[in-house]
Amino acid sequence: MESTVTEAFHFVCSSQFWRMAIFWTLSLIISYLQSFAQRFVAAQSKSFVYSSPPSLPQATRSVPSATNALRTPICIITGATSGLGAAAANALSMKGFYIVLAGRSSDLLAKAISDIKRQHIGALVKAFEVDMSSFKSVLKFKNSLQQWLLESNLHSSVQLLINNAGILATSCRLTPEDYDEMMATNYIGAFCLTKVLMPLLENSPVPSRVINVTSFTHRNVSGMPVDNDTVTGKCFSRLNCYPYAQIYEYSKFCLLLFSYELQRQIGIMEKSHQAPENGVSSIIDAALAPPEITGVYFFGGNGGTIRSSALSYSTKLSKDLWATSCDIFLELQLASTGTSA
């Protein structure tokens, strides 16, 4: 009991606590003010709410196998066993998606499946065990997914990828590659998963979409480099005090830069990213938005979008982060080939 009180006291006295209490509150207020101002100016008629999953273009309706497969577009959700991921899985299942749940625990995945099926009897749901902080696990997931699509006679493509898994770790933990676990889960895992799933996303006969679940806290990032040491979080493990609030903000900032760069690099895909402060509604808005709505930051529900921080629109920073992330991806690929050889 005494140690719990002491721990709580230390927590409240820490700079990280005050950073979250003050800066995070301020950045949330700024986001809401922006959202209200935007809605006021845009007026009700310009907001959008969509209710259907992407439909097949007329031309592909004549291909029976593809038609069958794509009557139920596939949506992958990482971190789908609780919170926003589970809520999004439920909601999107109701909208007609074939939901692929990606999570760490087989028990929690089984529970998530039965929760969805209880609410929606005809739901199409499949689950895979994936640890987003592990490149090996991400690769294994991609292979199992491809195998499953083949065996289930489904079209070899993915229509929607929601990179939702995320953690706020208050102490330093390292992955087997010595990467910071929070950076590995929140950013590197999402980058690598998107990369390895790119052929399936690009193979979709209807516009595919990637949703990166970011956070208003990205607004607090300024002057952080995007080199290998920082993106892998190795530099943080050398510090005496683990700056977890800053690392969380930075991981979400990287996810935003990645979203914008993905948008610039791959013209054929539709991408969105969003902040989930209004529960699951922003995720659903992003998932069901029409193809022309792309590269935007959803906030506040009812289809609302706002601008992310000024720094997140830096093309140079996005390009530098992209280059660093590709190097990390290559590093991980080489290491995994070495391990499996």
Ligand SMILES: NC(=O)c1ccc[n+]([C@@H]2O[C@H](COP(=O)([O-])OP(=O)(O)OC[C@H]3O[C@@H](n4cnc5c(N)ncnc54)[C@H](OP(=O)(O)O)[C@@H]3O)[C@@H](O)[C@H]2O)c1
């Ligand atoms: N809730 C908010 O107000 C808020 C605000 C801003 C941003 N966000 C972001 O929204 C996302 C969802 O947040 P939430 O509030 O719904 O959190 P949550 O309830 O803690 O859910 C996080 C999910 O991510 C999964 N996860 C964690 N590490 C993982 C890993 N290594 N591999 C695979 N899955 C992993 C968790 O699975 P396990 O059960 O296995 O741990 C869980 O299903 C996060 O990215 C978060 O940063 C949330």
